[in-house]
Amino acid sequence: MKAFRVQGVGGESPEAAQLWELGCLGLVEEEGAIVAYFDSERELPLEGAWETLPERDYVAEYQAGLGPVRVGRLVVAPSHRAVEVTDGDVVVWLDPGxxxxxxxxxxxxxxxxxxxxxxxxxxxxxxxxxxxxxxxxxxxxxxxxxxxxxxxxxxxxxxxxxxxxxxxxxxxxxxxxxxxxxxxxxxxxxxxxxxxxxxxxxxxxxxxxxxxxxxxxxxxxxxxxxxxxxxxxxxxxxxxxxxxxxxxxxxxxxxxx
Ligand SMILES: C[S@@+](CC[C@H](N)C(=O)[O-])C[C@H]1O[C@@H](n2cnc3c(N)ncnc32)[C@H](O)[C@@H]1O
CATH class of the missing domain: 3.40.50.150 (Vaccinia Virus protein VP39)
Incomplete structure (x- = not known):
């Protein structure tokens, strides 16, 4: 993932609108700058600097955020989580990939x-x-x-x-x-x-x-x-x-x- 940082402008600026039009995947405001996310570097008609972001495993992050779900006596739990169960509960350990x-x-x-x-x-x-x-x-x-x-x-x-x-x-x-x-x-x-x-x-x-x-x-x-x-x-x-x-x-x- 690549980020393009434009200093001195905000999220409502013409530069932000232009970055959306240029196909950015997301855009955040950060301390007097906007940062636009792209899957790869490209020529942009704006003053700014490219940064490389560390690769993230979004599936793993999503899974880590999931908590257990209880339906009656059935408890569905991510395999990395500890769960509280009582007698008669049936636990299914699950990783969705x-x-x-x-x-x-x-x-x-x-x-x-x-x-x-x-x-x-x-x-x-x-x-x-x-x-x-x-x-x-x-x-x-x-x-x-x-x-x-x-x-x-x-x-x-x-x-x-x-x-x-x-x-x-x-x-x-x-x-x-x-x-x-x-x-x-x-x-x-x-x-x-x-x-x-x-x-x-x-x-x-x-x-x-x-x-x-x-x-x-x-x-x-x-x-x-x-x-x-x-x-x-x-x-x-x-x-x-x-x-x-x-x-x-x-x-x-x-x-x-
Ligand atoms: C909404 S998910 C349901 C997953 C899980 N059973 C649940 O209840 O959470 C639907 C699944 O059905 C599969 N699917 C779609 N059409 C199908 C078909 N004609 N026959 C069998 N599986 C199908 C999809 O690939 C998908 O994995």
Whole structure:
């Protein structure tokens, strides 16, 4: 990262406006100067001096700032943090890398809460769009017999596998989606934190992956788009619960016998 320092001007100056127009990534005021950030040095039509900033690992800094998240008796904790737990708590140690799913987002928390409401003992669970693997690992730690996670983003699979290893979890992760031929048939529970338009398309495929009486939890749905999902519910599925957190909705459905 490079910084371009212009002395004697402030953040509201024409020079600041010009630096934004020239494509700076960010700009701060510092003791009678402005400092504009660029990813590389370039010719600029302004009087100033370039400085080289030390490389920073923004992912590591972000992770270091994350605290534990509690959802009922489930505690999701970054692996570098100490956490306070009480009897009956289930801890999932998690490092997200560049994948989504730390428990800090409303949708992940609602999906976790949905899993904690189910009796998962001896059940099979499929997490569609597993990201960090949190939902599948949590399901397994909550008693599921087998938990699988699939994701179409190849970068997430090693992250999820590493998180499973960190938790001594047997949850398995693979690249792909609901149509992955190596997935074992049908599941007691399917959970998916994706988005409304995609859920509307995938509902028949979720139904096909569920055992009769099986539960589906779908979230990542902007509440204003909930109707898209509800309108697409096929006859084999019945909506049994809905909840909102902020602008997000989670729906729970049951596969009819
Ligand atoms: C919002 S993240 C959810 C991560 C985690 N399950 C959670 O609840 O926090 C959505 C994930 O779904 C993946 N994804 C998107 N479309 C998918 C699809 N059709 N099938 C499987 N995974 C998909 C993305 O790559 C991303 O990792």
């Amino acid at each position: 560049s994948a989504f799913g730390t428990g800090h987002h409303e949708t992940t928390r609602m999906a976790l809460a949905s899993l904690t409401r189910l009796d998962l003992s001896g059940r099979t669970v499929l997490d569609v769009g597993a990201g960090t693997g949190l939902l599948a690992i949590a399901a397994e730690r909550l008693g599921a017999w087998r938990a699988y996670g699939v994701d179409v983003d190849a970068a997430t699979v090693p992250v999820a596998r590493e998180n499973a290893r960190r938790n001594l979890s047997s949850a398995r992760f693979a690249l792909g989606s609901l149509d992955l031929p190596t997935l074992p048939g049908r599941f007691d529970v399917v959970v998916a934190n994706l988005y409304a338009e995609l859920h509307a398309q995938l509902l028949p495929a979720y139904a096909a992956r569920l055992l009769p009486g099986g539960r589906l939890a779908v979230t990542g749905i902007l509440t204003r788009l909930k109707g898209l999902v509800l309108d697409a519910v096929p006859a084999q599925l019945e909506v049994v619960h809905g909840e909102e957190d902020g602008e997000w909705t989670l729906l729970e459905l049951v596969r009819r016998p």
